[in-house]
Amino acid sequence: MNWSAISAIYVFEMARFFRTIAQSLISPVLSTSLYFVVFGAAIGSRIDEVEGVSYGAFIVPGLIMLTVMTQAISNASFGIYFPKFIGTIYELLSAPINFLEIVMGYVGAAATKAMFIGIIILITSFFFVDIQIQNPLAMVLFLVLTCVSFALFGFIIGIWAGNFEQLQLVPLLIVTPLVFLGGSFYSISMLPPVWQTISMFNPVVYLISGFRWAFFGVADVHIGMSLLAIAGFTGLCLGAVWWIFKTGWRIRQ
Amino acid sequence: MPTILSIKDLRKAYDGGFEALKGVSLEIDEGEIIALLGPNGAGKTTLISTVCGITMPTSGSVTVAGFDILRDFRQARSLIGLVPQEIALEPFERVINTVRFSRGLFGKGRKDAAVEDILRRLSLWDKRDSQIRALSGGMKRRVLIAKALAHEPRVLFLDEPTAGVDVELRKDMWEIVEGLRADGVTTILTTHYIEEAEAIADRVGVINKGEILLVEDKDKLMARMGQKQLNVQLTTQLDAVPEALGGYDLTLGDEGWTLIYSYDTKSERTGITKLLTDVAGVGLQLRDVVTRQSSLEDIFVSLVKEPEGSA
Numbered sequence A: 001m002n003w004s005a006i007s008a009i010y011v012f013e014m015a016r017f018f019r020t021i022a023q024s025l026i027s028p029v030l031s032t033s034l035y036f037v038v039f040g041a042a043i044g045s046r047i048d049e050v051e052g053v054s055y056g057a058f059i060v061p062g063l064i065m066l067t068v069m070t071q072a073i074s075n076a077s078f079g080i081y082f083p084k085f086i087g088t089i090y091e092l093l094s095a096p097i098n099f100l101e102i103v104m105g106y107v108g109a110a111a112t113k114a115m116f117i118g119i120i121i122l123i124t125s126f127f128f129v130d131i132q133i134q135n136p137l138a139m140v141l142f143l144v145l146t147c148v149s150f151a152l153f154g155f156i157i158g159i160w161a162g163n164f165e166q167l168q169l170v171p172l173l174i175v176t177p178l179v180f181l182g183g184s185f186y187s188i189s190m191l192p193p194v195w196q197t198i199s200m201f202n203p204v205v206y207l208i209s210g211f212r213w214a215f216f217g218v219a220d221v222h223i224g225m226s227l228l229a230i231a232g233f234t235g236l237c238l239g240a241v242w243w244i245f246k247t248g249w250r251i252r253q
Numbered sequence B: 001m002p003t004i005l006s007i008k009d010l011r012k013a014y015d016g017g018f019e020a021l022k023g024v025s026l027e028i029d030e031g032e033i034i035a036l037l038g039p040n041g042a043g044k045t046t047l048i049s050t051v052c053g054i055t056m057p058t059s060g061s062v063t064v065a066g067f068d069i070l071r072d073f074r075q076a077r078s079l080i081g082l083v084p085q086e087i088a089l090e091p092f093e094r095v096i097n098t099v100r101f102s103r104g105l106f107g108k109g110r111k112d113a114a115v116e117d118i119l120r121r122l123s124l125w126d127k128r129d130s131q132i133r134a135l136s137g138g139m140k141r142r143v144l145i146a147k148a149l150a151h152e153p154r155v156l157f158l159d160e161p162t163a164g165v166d167v168e169l170r171k172d173m174w175e176i177v178e179g180l181r182a183d184g185v186t187t188i189l190t191t192h193y194i195e196e197a198e199a200i201a202d203r204v205g206v207i208n209k210g211e212i213l214l215v216e217d218k219d220k221l222m223a224r225m226g227q228k229q230l231n232v233q234l235t236t237q238l239d240a241v242p243e244a245l246g247g248y249d250l251t252l253g254d255e256g257w258t259l260i261y262s263y264d265t266k267s268e269r270t271g272i273t274k275l276l277t278d279v280a281g282v283g284l285q286l287r288d289v290v291t292r293q294s295s296l297e298d299i300f301v302s303l304v305k306e307p308e309g310s311a
C-alpha cells in the first residue's frame, strides 16, 4: 500500500474543498433551511405528527440523507472526472500506485466532504426543530456507510462519464428521483398500498428508513433490511470498482 | 554504464487496431541523454506513455533498472519522472502544493528542502505561492518539470519540452538537463528540433511510423553522415562540369554558377587544394568559396523520406 500517495490525493482533494469552503457549505445549509421552511413550517403545520414524531423532526434524517447522497456522488464524480478532463490524470496513471489506492484517496475525500456537510445540516436543523438521537452509534454507522457507498458510486460515474452532461445525467435522472421518492419527506406507510409495494424496489427507501430508525426508533422497513441494503449497495459498487481496476476500463488505453 | 531502460519488441495497437508502435527495441544506459527524433505521429508520445504506464503495451516488454513495468510497476514507476507534451495542471492550485502532491503521489515523504531545491533550480521559488493559472506558458512548463523531478527520479522523460518555449527558456532547460546528468539522471527527450538533439543528446534515435529507424551516438552519426560540401562560386556560368575536372566528384549548382564538391572531413586528404588549383588551371575565376557541413537535419530528412515510388 502506498499510503503516502493515498494521503497526497486525500489532502489535495480536501484542499480543493476548503478553498471553496464558503460555497461548499452555504448552498447545502441554505437549501436545507428552505426545506425546513417549506416542508416543516408550511406543510408540517397541516401534518402534526408522523409515527409519533413531529413532522419537522421527522424530515431531518431524510434531508441529511438527500444532501449527503447527492454531495457524495457529485464530489467523487467530479473529483476523478476533472483530472480526466484537464489531463492531469497522466500523473495518477504514471505514479507507483494501483487503482484501489486512487479510489481510496478520491472516495475517502468525497465521503469526508459529504459527511462534513451532513453534520453541518444536522447542526442547522437543531435551530429549527427539537430532535433527539436515540441511537447515535447506528446513526454514525449509517452516515459513514452512505457517504462511502455513494462516493464509490460517484467515482464510477466520474470514470464512466465522457463529458460534463453525462456527469450530471445519472445523478439527475436516477439518483434525485430515487431519493425524493425514497421517503425523505414522508413515511412509506402514508402511501396507497400499490405505491408502498413499488417503493420497496427503491433501494434508497431502506437507507432513509434505517437512518431514521437511528434517530427515532421508527422505521418503514426492518433495520436488518436497511443494513443489508446498504451493505449490498456498497458491495455492488466495490465489485464495479474492482472490475474497472482489472480491465482498465475508460482509464488506460 | 549499466543499462537502465530496456525496451524489447514493444508493440502498441490502440483500440480500433491502429498500430502506433511496431516492435520497438531500445536499450538506454544510465546517465545518458538520448533524443528521439520523429515527425508528427511517429509514435514518440505513445512510446513514452507506454513505458510510463499511461497506456498498456499490446506486447513486448520494458524494464527499468531491471524492474518490469507491469509486474514490478511500483519499483519501475518510482524511478521514472515524466514531463508530458501537453501542459496539464490544476489551474487553481498553488505551485508548491502541486509539487508536494507529486512527491507524495510517488510515495516519498514530505521533504520541504527537496521541494525548495527543485523550485529554485527551475527559478520557480518566487512563484511558489502563485496559482498555476497566473503563470505564463513557459513557467507552467517549468512546473511540469518540477513535478516530474519532485520524487527524485533516475530516469526523466521529456516529451517535447521545448515546444512553444522561447530561446532563453530552451537554454535554461538544456542546462537543467545537463545538471541532472551530473547527478546521474538518464534523460530521454523527444523533439522535432534537430538543433536540440545536436545540442544536448549523447545519442540520437530516429523514429517514424512506429519504428525505430536508427539509434546512434550523435558524434558518430554526424561523422558518418557528416559529409562536407565545398561550394565554389564562379564568375562565369557553366553548362557542364569541365572535362579537365572530371576526376573530382563534382556537380553543378546554382544554375551553373557554382561547382559543388563533396568530401569527407575524416579522410586524410580532402583534395581541396588540388581541386582549387585545377579549377584555376582550366581558367575559371572564383567569386567566393563556401563550405557547408551536412547537419542532423539532412540525415533525418533522408531517413524519414519515403523511398521513391512507395508513397
Ligand SMILES: Nc1ncnc2c1ncn2[C@@H]1O[C@H](COP(=O)(O)OP(=O)(O)OP(=O)(O)O)[C@@H](O)[C@H]1O
Pocket: A253, B014, B015, B018, B020, B038, B039, B040, B041, B042, B043, B044, B045, B046, B047, B085
Ligand atoms: N489514444 C489514441 N487512440 C488512437 N490512436 C492514437 C491515440 N494516441 C495516438 N494515436 C495515434 O498513434 C500515432 C502516434 O501518435 P503519437 O502521439 O505517439 O505521435 P508523436 O510521435 O508523439 O507525434 P507528435 O510529434 O505530433 O507529438 C498517431 O498516428 C496517432 O494518431
Ligand SMILES: [Mg+2]
Pocket: B044, B045, B046, B085, B159
Ligand atoms: Mg507526441
